[in-house]
Amino acid sequence: MTRPTQLQDVAAIVVGASAGGIHAMMQICKDLPTNYPLPIIVTLHMQDMRDSRLAALFQHHLRLRVKDAEDKESIRPGILYFAVPGYHLSIERERVFSFSCEPPLHFSRPSIDILMESAVDAYGANLMGILMTGANQDGAAGLLAIKQAGGICVVQDPAEAEIDYMPKSALALQTPDLILTLAEINALLISLGDHHVH
Amino acid sequence: MEPSAKVIANRLNESKVNEARVNEPQRLSTLDIELRLLMEAIYLRYSYDFRDYAGASQKRRVVQAVRAFDCKSVSELQARVLHDPDLFMQLLQYLTIPVSEMFRDPSYYACLRQEVIPVLKTYPSLKIWVAGCSTGEEVYSLAILLREEGLLDRTIIYATDINPQSLEKARKGVFPLDRIALYAKNYQEAGGQLDFSSYYTAAYNAALFDRSLCDNVTFADHSLSTDSVFSETHLVTCRNVLIYFNRGLQDRALGLFHESLCHRGFLGLGSKESIDFSDYSQRFEPLQKRERIFRKL
Numbered sequence: 146m147t148r149p150t151q152l153q154d155v156a157a158i159v160v161g162a163s164a165g166g167i168h169a170m171m172q173i174c175k176d177l178p179t180n181y182p183l184p185i186i187v188t189l190h191m192q193d194m195r196d197s198r199l200a201a202l203f204q205h206h207l208r209l210r211v212k213d214a215e216d217k218e219s220i221r222p223g224i225l226y227f228a229v230p231g232y233h234l235s236i237e238r239e240r241v242f243s244f245s246c247e248p249p250l251h252f253s254r255p256s257i258d259i260l261m262e263s264a265v266d267a268y269g270a271n272l273m274g275i276l277m278t279g280a281n282q283d284g285a286a287g288l289l290a291i292k293q294a295g296g297i298c299v300v301q302d303p304a305e306a307e308i309d310y311m312p313k314s315a316l317a318l319q320t321p322d323l324i325l326t327l328a329e330i331n332a333l334l335i336s337l338g339d340h341h342v343h
Numbered sequence: 344m345e346p347s348a349k350v351i352a353n354r355l356n357e358s359k360v361n362e363a364r365v366n367e368p369q370r371l372s373t374l375d376i377e378l379r380l381l382m383e384a385i386y387l388r389y390s391y392d393f394r395d396y397a398g399a400s401q402k403r404r405v406v407q408a409v410r411a412f413d414c415k416s417v418s419e420l421q422a423r424v425l426h427d428p429d430l431f432m433q434l435l436q437y438l439t440i441p442v443s444e445m446f447r448d449p450s451y452y453a454c455l456r457q458e459v460i461p462v463l464k465t466y467p468s469l470k471i472w473v474a475g476c477s478t479g480e481e482v483y484s485l486a487i488l489l490r491e492e493g494l495l496d497r498t499i500i501y502a503t504d505i506n507p508q509s510l511e512k513a514r515k516g517v518f519p520l521d522r523i524a525l526y527a528k529n530y531q532e533a534g535g536q537l538d539f540s541s542y543y544t545a546a547y548n549a550a551l552f553d554r555s556l557c558d559n560v561t562f563a564d565h566s567l568s569t570d571s572v573f574s575e576t577h578l579v580t581c582r583n584v585l586i587y588f589n590r591g592l593q594d595r596a597l598g599l600f601h602e603s604l605c606h607r608g609f610l611g612l613g614s615k616e617s618i619d620f621s622d623y624s625q626r627f628e629p630l631q632k633r634e635r636i637f638r639k640l
């Protein structure tokens with residue numbers, strides 16, 4: 146059956162951000178319940194430190210379960226996964242994570258483009274991509290791939306973004322389904338969860 | 344006033360005009376089919392088995408090769424590779440990710456020094472397997488560590504890989520001079536106490552490592568996908584290789600390591616690698632979870 150992707154069709158959410166991304170992520174994940182029906186997979190550019198404390202930091206503030214993605218781990222709903230520094234994070238067709246050490250893309254490893262483009266191969270149209278604040282064009286091509294596959298694309302309103310380069314780069318390549326503030330993205334995610342609870 | 348979630352959701356549903364195939368299993372794209380056929384062709388023609396590698400990264404690297412070799416499609420690349428062994432050798436450089444670093448993740452080597460070496464010292468002679476050694480940086484790092492701990496003379500190191508060009512570089516032990524500052528820093532962070540420059544001589548833009556470090560090293564072609572165990576060992580280190588495999592092939596490789604290792608032998612993996620999702624997760628116990636160093640059960 147061929148019809149437009151709707152909220153209830155979404156099977157995974159992939160998110161990218163760089164400078165200002167921690168704060169933005171906190172805002173959009175606020176109040177998501179422990180039994181959230183979807184996986185949320187995030188690539189945030191960080192200084193290349195070996196041990197990211199992102200998962201612990203977020204777990205402290207969120208009810209949703211938070212963890213670092215691990216190589217060959219099956220992706221499950223109700224978990225917020227972070228890419229670890231130093232490795233690209235991809236999603237395989239079998240919906241498991243894979244790591245790789247290919248050279249950085251847009252000076253970034255992990256790269257948002259790599260996460261989003263591989264997510265398209267795994268989820269096709271059943272995907273929502275969100276791109277937020279950042280001083281880097283990484284993610285713009287990945288979000289375009291989501292759009293071309295028929296998934297739902299959300300870009301943070303550049304007027305609100307701490308650094309508008311990343312959202313503007315995305316907007317230069319496409320007109321996304323939604324341009325939203327962080328509070329609105331948060332509301333959307335909550336409503337997305339409600340759509341899945343039947 | 345912020346619009347409510349409902350308003351946003353409605354706006355979204357109104358805005359969707361593009362037709363998409365939803366809630367169906369992802370069908371193989373033409374590119375995916377071509378990739379499978381390429382790996383099959385390589386296996387049949389050259390006996391290199393890339394069929395059970397993790398697909399996402401493999402796809403990106405083949406697409407890069409298609410561009411670099413000026414082909415219009417993976418199918419065209421396949422036709423050329425089938426008829427041209429030299430081109431296959433070039434493609435192999437894309438398929439194998441030949442990147443490495445001396446004392447990569449210094450804390451790993453520090454942990455080997457502090458927690459593994461003392462046990463290894465209790466054996467009269469030692470065998471170590473560096474699987475997927477690439478261009479040899481890991482082997483030279485290990486040899487330096489063993490020499491400083493007085494173990495190198497009674498150790499045989501098997502350093503294996505499937506990429507003959509990488510193995511050739513590894514045998515030479517010549518590394519670019521502009522990488523040495525990083526390696527020296529890693530060496531120190533890993534607990535090295537000597538002057539790192541005592542291990543190499545600099546010439547032109549290269550550092551030539553002390554030949555005697557490799558007196559007991561055997562560099563050999565060996566594939567974790569198709570070959571079997573060749574020796575009993577006390578320590579296997581296989582770093583940043585398993586991440587390129589799918590779960591089934593990871594299990595095969597871990598099976599080889601398990602079979603090769605002696606009673607309570609040691610296994611070291613890359614700093615973000617995991618055996619938690621493998622059939623072998625219960626057959627190794629973590630010695631240092633953070634450094635991914637395990638012992639055979």
Ligand SMILES: C[S@@+](CC[C@H](N)C(=O)[O-])C[C@H]1O[C@@H](n2cnc3c(N)ncnc32)[C@H](O)[C@@H]1O
Pocket residue numbers: 246439440441442443444447474475476477478481503504505506509565566567568569581582583584613
């Ligand atoms: C990214 S390098 C890792 C180098 C080094 N171990 C390190 O961590 O720095 C991966 C290596 O695995 C090798 N490799 C890939 N497939 C292999 C296989 N089936 N059997 C043995 N080695 C393999 C590649 O040729 C490459 O040299």
